[in-house]
Amino acid sequence: MPKLIPRLPSTNSHLPFGDMQNSPFYGIDIITVKQFDREQLTYIFEVAHEMYEMVSRVGSFDLLKGKILANLFYQPSTRTSSSFTSAMERLGGSVIPINNVSYSSVTKGESLPDTIRTLEAFADVIVLRHPEVGSSALAAKYARKPIINAGDGVGEHPTQALLDLFTIHEELGRVDGITVTMMGDLKYGRTVHSLARLLSLYNVKLNYVAPENLCLPDEIKAEIGTKGIPQDCFADLTPVLPETDVLYVTRVQKEYFEDPAQHESLKGSYVITTETMRQAKSKMVLMHPFPRVWEIDMAVDADPRAAYFRQMEYGLYIRMALLAMVLGKA
């Protein structure tokens, strides 16, 4: 991302504090999955795997000691906010938590660029969750410090897509050659859109299982199609479950149905039970971006193929990797 505002000479000559400026991700913003190619993904996953190994061995370590993360959440998200906080703390860094819009100076009418440029006086990197599409790109345009998009409305949530792909990579040992079945709300869920885009960089087959009104949007299907990825749509999981290597389940929100009974009726075929799992491959991965409501029965949690809690932990390693990389330490 090109920066609109040049480095101010009088006070910013101190940046960066001895960082490795020749690190390939040094100083970049993480805004969209579209910014990554396969080579970069491979590198991120290597660093994330190293993070996993280091955490396994020593829990935490001081790679980012003295660095400060401004964790700026205009919308509530315990999961994502806690994950970034933990990632920074496990690397020995510190966090400025800004969790509650209602007390931000936004209520006094301040613009996002001003808030960002205020916080970069205090922090070395900024994680931003904001309800408006494009907010992270706007922030990155003004910021001299790296911005990491933690969700911009119905736009993108790139670290979620990266952790999803990393989960597949770690659990199955590969991404090429697999069949991924996405199920649930494929129309409004930004998670599946971003994951589908990343998967299209690999040699995969994609199945979509969704109610008629919640299918993958045509423009995304077309985008994926240009990469030569085989895609198929289904109303029911049954025919594709036996060939599925990754089953990615998402919530189907009540508000997208005019008739509540229509939503209720989905619970029959759109819920994963231990019975469902009996039809699945013995080696496969069941994922969910969480929170879940009724889509996966809690009895399934004990199944070793249920990867959704490990998925959170993989998210920690991905975020550790990204923080270390954009700060020039990996």
Add this chain to the structure above:
Amino acid sequence: MPKLIPRLPSTNSHLPFGDMQNSPFYGIDIITVKQFDREQLTYIFEVAHEMYEMVSRVGSFDLLKGKILANLFYQPSTRTSSSFTSAMERLGGSVIPINNVSYSSVTKGESLPDTIRTLEAFADVIVLRHPEVGSSALAAKYARKPIINAGDGVGEHPTQALLDLFTIHEELGRVDGITVTMMGDLKYGRTVHSLARLLSLYNVKLNYVAPENLCLPDEIKAEIGTKGIPQDCFADLTPVLPETDVLYVTRVQKEYFEDPAQHESLKGSYVITTETMRQAKSKMVLMHPFPRVWEIDMAVDADPRAAYFRQMEYGLYIRMALLAMVLGKA
């Protein structure tokens, strides 16, 4: 507490990170005062006293460096939340603060077990304050990481009871052989119930001073009685004050009185003033779990027997001890 979910093999082999698994409290949950016997209390108090000595000498130290506490408060409590945060920070550890239910994913309908299993991907220990009785036991059932109950509705608040008993132990040098007078709302106050239970493990005499409608519940009195503890009820402090070694005062909340005048009338006899203190032993301890409203006059604060501010500091040492113990470091 038995764990419902086994340790997941693929990602959790890294736990624990070189901790002393043979430490007697390693990995346990702190859910209820009923889980402790005298020997364990003695051990906790020894560790807490060591924490006091270390803080006296060096302020903070790196016993839990690299460890992360998820401080999960579904209900506001500045005092308890700050105390645990300080305890973790004085031990060199880090905190993920989750203070505000309104922004937690709970509002999206997530279950407590799912929230707990999410947070344990990011943290090494979870402190939980929740409005529902039994919530901490439920959390502990699902969690692989230790849970510390920081109050579950009208249920228990075990670390408060432990700090109360530790205050007595440190201020008087002993617990056996003393007379403890509890005064105020003895019916709804979980604090006095838990403290009475802990005291019943010692050789003490208990006096209860309460308005008729706010006496200690019969079942708790019966439970204490089975331990052979002498107990007596009084409507007024006067007869028992001269023999009292520990006077434990609690708030009497207006909402428990149909007639506001009835509540108002209590202020005559249920308030501690410098005059009251003149009738008390020269060596005794005045305690209050705080916040206070009118029960103890601020003029009493300068009295060396007024231990309620020191009580907060003892709470810090108890929480430091528990965190270190359940993480296998003490």
Add this chain to the structure above:
Amino acid sequence: MPKLIPRLPSTNSHLPFGDMQNSPFYGIDIITVKQFDREQLTYIFEVAHEMYEMVSRVGSFDLLKGKILANLFYQPSTRTSSSFTSAMERLGGSVIPINNVSYSSVTKGESLPDTIRTLEAFADVIVLRHPEVGSSALAAKYARKPIINAGDGVGEHPTQALLDLFTIHEELGRVDGITVTMMGDLKYGRTVHSLARLLSLYNVKLNYVAPENLCLPDEIKAEIGTKGIPQDCFADLTPVLPETDVLYVTRVQKEYFEDPAQHESLKGSYVITTETMRQAKSKMVLMHPFPRVWEIDMAVDADPRAAYFRQMEYGLYIRMALLAMVLGKA
């Protein structure tokens, strides 16, 4: 500030933990700009400049490792709260964030002195933002640990005034001999009152540019006048801009105008544009306490004389200096 409550012997003998008690600012409270003389300001600025140099060289360092700041905000202020958090973290210390009144025990009716005396059991220094004038002085009266006033309603915000003066000092290399023009709401803005008071310790000329209903209050003008400072009032910036070394712009809030059209009409003459800057000295400083609304056009941000983002960074160094000083480490 004299302390009302003596150090309690039994638990507080450990304070201070090996600090340099002969440091001139050790243990003092920062309550009002009136407490500082020129010599003290010079000393604070020397320490703040050292902080700037250290941050330039190493980012963060462990001067306050093991120390804990309770950041107690009864009112929202992302900017000030984040600045103090960053200051403490860059010095290697930890923070207890208490950002949201609604969940503080204040809602249970606790008094400010009780809250302060609770928090000082957990923290080494307390930063307080509170809506009532005099609240920090009250807190300091009861606290054994140092209190730093981060804004007490329409009262004072001394660290803002210190950072404003430090900005002038660093940007121009001197304070004596300069002309400072303050513009906007000079009646209700505590920022300009405090800065004017500090400037009156130096040999400066002050210009006030304000709508008739928002002029500097007479009592403050009189106070400044007793120091022999030349002061002049203007309705428009034009005549004084060419001689101005520091232009300090503040928001003019709509709520102070009965007629919205009156407020709207100000935007013509009370907004700084690139055109305005063409009339200004080539070496001068444009400042704003932020947040801004429309008073300074974003096109001005790229002008090297626009110092308002650097002002935030100077604030970081001032707060680092004050924290280190009151904790006996500078």
